[in-house]
Amino acid sequence: MxxxxxxxxxxxxxxxxxxxxxxxxxxxxxxxxxSARNWLQKVLNIFSSEESNLVINDDSGVTIDLYVAVGYGINIPETFAVVKDKIIESFKKHFAIENVDVNMHVTELK
Structure with missing residues (x-):
């Protein structure tokens, strides 16, 4: 970008x-x-927790598809709001990027 x-x-x-x-x-x-996107990635352990499981595209903004494991008993919509706000805040603070879309996919409970 x-x-x-x-x-x-x-x-x-x-x-x-x-x-x-x-x-x-x-x-x-x-x-x-x-989390891994699917069971095969998890079994083969072919993903890096630091830099995988999200897709960044677009020259005018950033779209993030985030694959996560959520703790049992956690309110998912509430957690998504907190995660989305934190990521958007980080992009504004570090890169001055205003157009950030975050999509969260829950792949497992931990």
Whole structure:
């Protein structure tokens, strides 16, 4: 993703954007964690918890598909609101990106 900074053009890699999402989630670690998208990824352990399970696209904004494991007894809609606000706040603070869409997919309970 590229945007115009005060001193020229700034490019932020997908890996950096994914790290922001991961670090936002670690602050809420008591409620949820990053999860594999499907059972095969989980069995083969072919995903990295720091930089997987989200899709970032669009030049004008960011769309995140977040796959998570939620703790038993957690109110999912309430948790989603907290997660969404935290991720949007992080993108505004670190990258000045305003157009952020977050979709959360609960793949398992822990």
């Amino acid at each position: 590229k945007f115009q900074g005060t001193c020229g053009e700034v490019e932020v890699t997908q890996k950096a954007l994914k790290k922001i999402v991961y670090y936002s989630l670690t602050e809420l670690s008591d409620k949820l964690s990053v």
